[in-house]
Amino acid sequence: MKYILQTKNLVKSFGGVHAIDHLSINIVEGQITGLVGPNGSGKTTLINVLSGFFPHDSGEIIFSGVNRNKILSWENQIYNITRTFQQIRLFEQMTVLDNILVVLTERSPIYSLFERHTQYHLKCAEDILRKIGLHEKLSHRASDLSYGQRKLLEIGRVLAMNAEIILFDEPFAGLFPETVKKIEEIIQNLKQEGKSIVLVEHNMAIIRKLCDHLIVMDAGKLLAEGHPEKVLSEKIVLEAYLGE
Amino acid sequence: MEYIFHIIILISIYGILALAQNLVMGEAGLLAISGAAFYGIGAYVAAIFATKLGLSIITTLFIAPIIAGLIALVIGASFARFRDDYFMLATLGFLMIFNTVTKNWEILTNGSYGIPGIPKPQIFGFIFSTPLSFVFLSLFLLIIVTIVSELIKRSSFGRALNAIREDEDALKIFGYQTSRYKLMIFTIGAALSALGGVLFASYITFIDPNLFTVNESILLWAMIVVGGMGQTRGVLLGALLLIIIPEMLRFVGFPTEVVGLMRQCIYGLLLVFFMLYRPKGILGIYKL
Numbered sequence: 001m002k003y004i005l006q007t008k009n010l011v012k013s014f015g016g017v018h019a020i021d022h023l024s025i026n027i028v029e030g031q032i033t034g035l036v037g038p039n040g041s042g043k044t045t046l047i048n049v050l051s052g053f054f055p056h057d058s059g060e061i062i063f064s065g066v067n068r069n070k071i072l073s074w075e076n077q078i079y080n081i082t083r084t085f086q087q088i089r090l091f092e093q094m095t096v097l098d099n100i101l102v103v104l105t106e107r108s109p110i111y112s113l114f115e116r117h118t119q120y121h122l123k124c125a126e127d128i129l130r131k132i133g134l135h136e137k138l139s140h141r142a143s144d145l146s147y148g149q150r151k152l153l154e155i156g157r158v159l160a161m162n163a164e165i166i167l168f169d170e171p172f173a174g175l176f177p178e179t180v181k182k183i184e185e186i187i188q189n190l191k192q193e194g195k196s197i198v199l200v201e202h203n204m205a206i207i208r209k210l211c212d213h214l215i216v217m218d219a220g221k222l223l224a225e226g227h228p229e230k231v232l233s234e235k236i237v238l239e240a241y242l243g244e
Numbered sequence: 245m246e247y248i249f250h251i252i253i254l255i256s257i258y259g260i261l262a263l264a265q266n267l268v269m270g271e272a273g274l275l276a277i278s279g280a281a282f283y284g285i286g287a288y289v290a291a292i293f294a295t296k297l298g299l300s301i302i303t304t305l306f307i308a309p310i311i312a313g314l315i316a317l318v319i320g321a322s323f324a325r326f327r328d329d330y331f332m333l334a335t336l337g338f339l340m341i342f343n344t345v346t347k348n349w350e351i352l353t354n355g356s357y358g359i360p361g362i363p364k365p366q367i368f369g370f371i372f373s374t375p376l377s378f379v380f381l382s383l384f385l386l387i388i389v390t391i392v393s394e395l396i397k398r399s400s401f402g403r404a405l406n407a408i409r410e411d412e413d414a415l416k417i418f419g420y421q422t423s424r425y426k427l428m429i430f431t432i433g434a435a436l437s438a439l440g441g442v443l444f445a446s447y448i449t450f451i452d453p454n455l456f457t458v459n460e461s462i463l464l465w466a467m468i469v470v471g472g473m474g475q476t477r478g479v480l481l482g483a484l485l486l487i488i489i490p491e492m493l494r495f496v497g498f499p500t501e502v503v504g505l506m507r508q509c510i511y512g513l514l515l516v517f518f519m520l521y522r523p524k525g526i527l528g529i530y531k532l
Contacts, residue, residue, distance in 0.1 A: 051417060077419025091410035093530050094403075102407045102418070105400035109424045112400040161418060 003062075004029040004196045005050070005081075005165055010059035012042075012049050012220075019045040021220035022059070027165070032187065032197045034211035034228060036204075038240065042220040043200045044086050047167045050198075051076060051083045063165070077107065082158050083167035086200075088150045090142040090157075097138040099153055100125040103160035125160070132156045133182060148179040155186060166190060167198045172206055184210060204232060216240070249375035251491060256382035257444050259483040260389045262467040263476065264436035267393060269465070270473040271402060272429045273409025273532065275328060278335035279464045281342040282434040284456030285312045286441020291359040291451050292352060301365040301446040305385075308442045309435035316434030317427065324423040324430075327412070339458060346453040358452025362445050372446075382443055389436055393476055396432070405429055406474070409530070459508060466515045472528025481527055486511065 005027035012020040019042045027033050035043050048054045050061065052071035061068050063079045076082060091099050104121050106112040117125075129135040132152040137145065142153060151171060158166055168187070172180050187210060190197060201207055207214060207228055214228040218240045224231050231237055265279040289308040293299040299307070323334045346353045353359065365372045365381060372381050396402050404425055407415040412422050445451050467486050472478020490507040498506065523531035 053413065053417075073413065073416035074419055074421040076417055083417060085414070089411050089414040091407045091414070093410055094406055098403055098406070101400075102403050102415070105403065107419050107421075109401060109404075109421075109428045112404060113396065113428075115400040116398060117400065117403075157418065 002029045003027060004064055005198075006060075006062040007046075007050075008060040008062070010046075010049065010061065011057045012045055012054060013057055018220045020049065020056070023217070023220065023222055025215055025222060025225070027196060027198060028213060029196050030191070030194050031212040032191050032199055032210050034207045034214040035198055035200045035217065036202065036207060036214065037217035037223070040219075041217040043217055044169055045220075046217070047083060047169050047198070047200060051081065051167060076163070077161070080164040081167070082161040082163040082165075084154045084158055084169055084171055086169040086173070088147075088154055090150060090153055092141070092143040094142060095138065096129065096134055096140050096142060096145070096153055097125055099142050100128055100156055100160050103157050128156050128159045131159065131186065148175050151175060152179065152182070155183060159186070159190075163195075165196045165198070167200075169200045170202070171199070172201060172203055180206070208232070246375050249379050251487060252379050253375070253382045253447055255484050255487045256379075256386040257440050257447070258463070258467065258487055259386050259480050260440040260443070261437055262464050262471075262479045262483045263389050263393045264433045264440065265461075265464040266468050266474065266476075266479045267396060267405075267429055267436070268433040269532075270468055270475075270479070270528075270530065271397060271409065272405040272426060274426060274430065275332040275532075276335045276430065276433070277332055277458065277461045277465075278338045278342075279433075279437055280456045280458065280460035281335075281339040282312045282316065282437035283441045283444070283460060284342060284346065284451075284453075285315060285434075286438030287445035287451045287456065288346065288353060288359070288441075289438065290442040290445040291362045294363050294446075295359055295361055300367075301363060301442065302367050305365075305439060305442050308438040312438035312441075313431045313435035316431040320427045320430040320434075324427045336458065339461065343453055343457060346456070353453070356452060356454075358450055360450045362449045362451065364449070365446050378447055382447070385439060385443060389439065390476060390480070392436065396429075397474075397476070401425070401428075406530075459511075462515070463511050466511045469518045469523075469525055470514050472525035473532065474530040475525075475528050478525055478527035482525065486514070489514075 003026045008024050010020050010023045037043050049056045052073035061071060101117050101121055104124055105117055106115045126135055129138055132155060134149060134152055171183050187197060211228045214231045215225045216223040216231060216237050223240055224234050224237050261283055268274050268276045286308040289311050290301055290304040293304045293307060294301055319338055323331060326334050347356055372378050404420055408422050408425055416422055467482035468479055470485060471482020490510055493503045493506055518525060
């Protein structure tokens with residue numbers, strides 16, 4: 001069993017509040033790892049820290065065996081990691097196609113100045129848009145899409161990134177069953193392609209269906225971890241998370 | 245007829261300046277108020293190099309963008325960490341420093357007296373001394389800047405700038421070192437603004453520090469906001485309207501000194517009106 005992502009004694013505080021409190025977790029390569037916990041338990045903060053949105057205060061973050069003391073967002077491509085956001089963050093005034101193309105094209109400012117997207121880029125973008133069911137909306141503005149379509153477009157950008165580690169922050173929240181099913185299929189396909197996925201989710205049926213491993217957080221700490229069925233039946237988890 | 249040529253030359257010069265400012269503000273969403281400073285740097289480089297060193301204005305058309313670009317690169321490196329209001333304040337600070345330097349570094353700039361006697365451009369013995377010949381030169385440079393602007397907009401670089409304008413933090417997640425993009429477009433915008441400055445200095449043949457104040461930057465903002473942010477034709481329309489509308493006041497009987505004062509009022513009113521009721525401008529598709 002190979003760990004693709006590990007944290008050791010990770011700490012992140014906001015003022016006097018420990019959003020992440022000496023958290024040590026291991027994410028296994030090629031698995032879907034669920035991340036659950038009550039509101040305010042530090043799940044999104046953990047995603048933000050792992051993706052370089054917030055700097056961590058102390059502890060270690062290890063990607064594929066490489067210890068990253070300081071995580072910078074723009075280095076995510078180098079370390080093969082990407083994420084979605086709990087609150088959708090698209091490039092609103094750009095078209096659906098441009099939202100995908102910007103992830104597919106050159107990152108160096110100098111090279112990108114002389115690059116125009118090619119037929120290859122277009123084909124990749126159209127394939128991705130077909131996968132997420134937005135190929136007929138490619139010239140629409142992102143801001144004109146429905147909530148569900150916006151969630152799908154955010155997932156489309158993740159597909160375009162083709163990263164090895166994908167952090168999904170509540171991708172199913174507020175969606176119709178049909179869209180939920182589509183995103184479930186996308187996540188399962190990503191797993192079949194060998195991607196390692198961290199899935200923050202509150203719907204336990206989805207967690208049971210998709211996840212190979214479950215991590216439960218409470219007050220920034222690790223409460224329990226293991227196989228989803230086993231973890232979700234533990235008394236400590238039921239008390240903390242489900243209030244039972 | 246000369247009056248019409250004069251208006252066309254002004255529209256071309258301000259078209260160049262507005263397109264340069266649009267790359268920074270309209271495409272990348274950077275609220276830079278330093279447009280007038282780089283415009284002034286271009287004008288002063290042309291004036292100093294032509295009157296003190298005897299270089300031709302055509303040569304300064306190449307030197308001024310390089311000098312303005314280098315200055316932008318140096319100050320932009322420290323400005324790149326700022327965002328939104330802070331970036332605007334930092335660029336305003338730079339513009340104020342520029343104004344102070346041009347007023348007080350008398351050996352170089354002649355201070356408040358300005359620099360007179362700036363020659364007309366000359367190439368292969370032909371002097372652009374008539375208004376008509378200057379129309380062709382200014383339109384030629386406007387076309388060059390328009391092409392450069394369009395090439396940038398249509399490149400992957402331009403798309404990344406748009407994404408920075410929309411959500412810089414989200415773009416970083418996809419591997420973009422956005423500060424480098426911001427620095428680069430700030431530098432390119434400064435270099436293109438300097439071209440407008442050279443053209444202006446050699447057309448008017450006299451410059452002083454009062455020509456490159458915050459009022460000029462606000463005028464450029466107004467041209468972009470009125471015409472349409474992020475749209476080349478919108479920006480050019482903005483330059484056309486904001487040069488022509490104040491000129492029309494001359495024909496409704498206002499004295500020249502009143503026209504000068506009313507011009508600033510019109511720019512300000514148009515800016516406020518469009519920000520309130522049509523933030524995308526006349527032909528624009530984006531808003532700040």
